[in-house]
Amino acid sequence: MKDRILRKDISETFKKAINTEGLINNNDSAIIFYDIDFLNERVDSLKQLFPKNTIHAIAVKANPLIRILEEFRDANVGLETASLPELFIAEKLGFSSNKIVFDSPSKTTEEIEYALKLGAHLNADSFIELVRISKLYEATKSVSNIGIRINPQVGSGTIKSTSVADKISKFGIPIDEHRQEIIESFLKYKWLNGIHLHIGSQGISIMQLLDGLKKVYELVEEINSLLKIEGRQIVFFDIGGGFPVSYNFDESIPCLEEYIKMAKFNHPELFSGKYKLITEFGRYISANTAWAASRVEYVKSEANYKILSTHLGADFLLRKAYNPTDWHHEISVLDKNGNLKTGIDNKKYIIAGPLCFASDIIAKDIELPKVEQGDYIVIHDIGAYTLSMWSRYNSRQMPKVIGYKKNSFYTLKERESLEDLYNFWK
C-alpha cells in the first residue's frame, strides 16, 4: 500500500487538473486535493487488520467533508462523532445507528437524549455524565450501547496539546484514582456494556498505545470476571484513535500493522471475536491522502530572505501557525503550469498566509527552489485537522476541494461563495 503522495505525482495531477475544463478558475487562489483511491485504501487496510465484527468509527472531527463521509458510509464503516452537529451529519448521511459512536466531554441532557433515541453508541466521559445517562436510558427505551471513557494515565506524548492520557486530563475517568468506582459502576448499571480509551492524536508512540490498551484490558477482564455471575459482560471495547502518521519525508513511517500485531500478541482474546472492537481513527485515514496548492500572489525580496504572500495560512493550518515546533508539513513548489521546481534559491523563504496578524506564517527560514509570482506552494499531508479547524478570521472564503479517483476529477466542495460567507455572519 502507498504511504504518501509523492511530489512528482502531485505535479502530474495538478497539470491535469488545471487543464481540465471548468474545474479550476482564476478565483481559486488555493485548492485542496484529495486522492480518494488512497483514502479508500486506508479504510480497507483498517478493515483487513481487525476482526470482521469490528466497528470502525472514523473520527468526523479529522475531516467532516460530506462527500468523503459518503465514501466511508459506502465502505460500510461508521463514524465517531463528538458533537450534536457531527451526530446529526452521521444520521442524515444514513449511517446505521449501531455504527455511530457519540463521544464528547460536555454532552447536554438534550444531546444525550437525542443520541439515545437514535440508538447510537455513547461513551460517558465521567461518573456525573453516567448519572445523567442513567436517568434518560430507560425513559427513552433506548437500545444504545453505553461505554465509559477511561483515562489510562500512561503519560503525555510529544505534543502536549493533543495528548489526553496524562495524569491530569480533561477527558475520561482517571483509572489510577477511580479503579474501584469504575468497577462499582459496572455492577450498578446493568445496561453498561462498553469501555473506551483514547490516548491522544499524533505524537503518541506505539508503546504508549499498547500501554494504555494493557491497563484498560486488565481492568475489563477483572470487571468481566465479576459480571459473569450475573450473566453479563463488557462486550464493546473501544480502542479510540490516535495512530500517528508521518509528516516528514525523511522520517520513518509508523506502521499500523505492527501496532495491531503487537496488540494481538499481548491480548489475543481481544481480537478473538469475544469482544466487539470499536476503532476511532481519523488522522490515519485522511492526513496523508490530501495536499493543498496555494498560489503565490507576491514575492517580497529582501537582502537576506524572501517572503511569499500566499492564500492559506493560520485559517487552514491553525495548529501549525500557533504551535510551529509541534507541527510540520513538507512544502513543494510548482510553476504556474504545474511543473515541479527543483534546486535551491540563494535566499531562504518565509511562507506567509493572507491573514492580518504576524504569526500567520506556515514556514520560516526554509530553503526552496526559486519561487516566482504565480507559482504554487504545495503543502503536503493536509487531509486531517485542517478544513475541520478552519478559522473565520478575516472572513476568508473556504477554498474549493477537489477529489480524484483513477485520475478523474470531481468537486468535493465548491469554494465558499461571498453570499455564503455573508450568511455565515448574519
Ligand SMILES: Cc1ncc(COP(=O)(O)O)c(C=O)c1O
Ligand atoms: C475521542 C477521540 N477519538 C478519536 C480521535 C481521532 O484521533 P486521530 O485522528 O488521531 O486518530 C480523537 C481526536 O482527538 C478523539 O478525541
